[in-house]
Each structure stands twice: as structure tokens, then as C-alpha cells.
Amino acid sequence: MPRSGAEARRRLQQAALELYQERGFDQTTAAEIAARAGVNERTFFRHFPDKREVLFDGEADLRAALMQSVAEAPDGLEPFEVLLRAFRKSAKNLQNNRPFSEPRWKIIAKTPALRERELAKHASLTDAVAEALRQRGVGDGPAGLAARTGWAAYQHAVQAWIDDPAQSLDAHLSQAFDDLRALAAPTLPRRAGPEH
Incomplete structure (x- = not known):
């Protein structure tokens, strides 16, 4: 589990980037991004309002x-x-x-x-x-x-x-x-x- 908010945010961004490259943006969910980053979906939405914003932070x-x-x-x-x-x-x-x-x-x-x-x-x-x-x-x-x-x-x-x-x-x-x-x-x- 990431210890800091900044670390969680960075891991979410990296996980999203990897999944978007592997599966495509449309086929990836926020829950999958959170799981790959080792956090829960609520943590994802604390950092980003939707899965698009991960790329526009x-x-x-x-x-x-x-x-x-x-x-x-x-x-x-x-x-x-x-x-x-x-x-x-x-x-x-x-x-x-x-x-x-x-x-x-x-x-x-x-x-x-x-x-x-x-x-x-x-x-x-x-x-x-x-x-x-x-x-x-x-x-x-x-x-x-x-x-x-x-x-x-x-x-x-x-x-x-x-x-x-x-x-x-x-x-x-x-x-x-x-x-x-x-x-x-x-x-x-x-x-x-x-x-x-």
C-alpha cells in the first residue's frame, strides 16, 4: 500500500498508463487502475474525478x-x-x-x-x-x-x-x-x- 497521497497518485498514474497501453483506454476501468496500483477504488476517486483525468493531472x-x-x-x-x-x-x-x-x-x-x-x-x-x-x-x-x-x-x-x-x-x-x-x-x- 502506498504510504503517502503523492505516492498513491503517482502509482495510479503509472498503473493507468500501463493499462491504457495494454488494453486501451475504453477497455480499462477505474477499479482496474486502482487494483494495479495497489489501492482501492475510493482512493482512485479521491485523487481523480474520472479515468480521463489521470492523463491530465x-x-x-x-x-x-x-x-x-x-x-x-x-x-x-x-x-x-x-x-x-x-x-x-x-x-x-x-x-x-x-x-x-x-x-x-x-x-x-x-x-x-x-x-x-x-x-x-x-x-x-x-x-x-x-x-x-x-x-x-x-x-x-x-x-x-x-x-x-x-x-x-x-x-x-x-x-x-x-x-x-x-x-x-x-x-x-x-x-x-x-x-x-x-x-x-x-x-x-x-x-x-x-x-x-
């Missing part, structure tokens, strides 16, 4: 960390630079927890109910980041657009990191934001060729 902490990182970014940075700094900080936690992060993403990708939950969580996080940008003085429309676009670049970087773990998540994140800036940069007019 830490959202409130992530929201607070992103908002704090945006708020603490040095003055004078463009919104994308502020977001890149904030996402880099959260990316460290994701990278340090790769044994959980990678299979989690794969389970979510192949489970419609989890993808739907993830989209709702991402919308909430994007709104929080947009609000943090507004508090820095970024206008309402640009703050929302920057937050949504920045979050998309972050998601793109995480998927690239899962597909290509040879590079760090930070390197993939830098590349995604470089690509984003390149897409937004004005293109130079094509030089006309010599006339004949």
Missing part, C-alpha cells in the same frame, strides 16, 4: 506556471518571444518526464474521448496565456491570436519531439517558433529577370 499547475512566466518576462519582448520563454520553462518539465509524457501523448492521439478532453484543456490554457499577455499590455485581439498561434507552435514542437527524440524538446520548440516567424515575415518581391 497538473493542468492547474501548468496554467499558473505559464501565466507567471508570461508575467515575469522582461519588458520590451514581442509577444512570441514572451511565449517562447514561457513554453521553454514548461517544456523542461515535459522533457524531464518523458517516460510518462510520450506514451501519454500516443494514448491521447488514438482515443477520441481523450482528444476531445485535451482540446478543451488546451482551449482553457490558451485563454489563460492570452489573459497573461493582455495583462502585459498586449491588445485583446493580438493577445488571443498570439496565444492560439503560440500554443499551436508548442503542440507542433512536442509532436516533433515525440517523432524525433534525437533533438531536445527545446530545439524543436526553437525551430517551431523560427518557422512561425518565417511564415509571418514579409516576403521580398521577386526580382524581374532580364527582358528579351
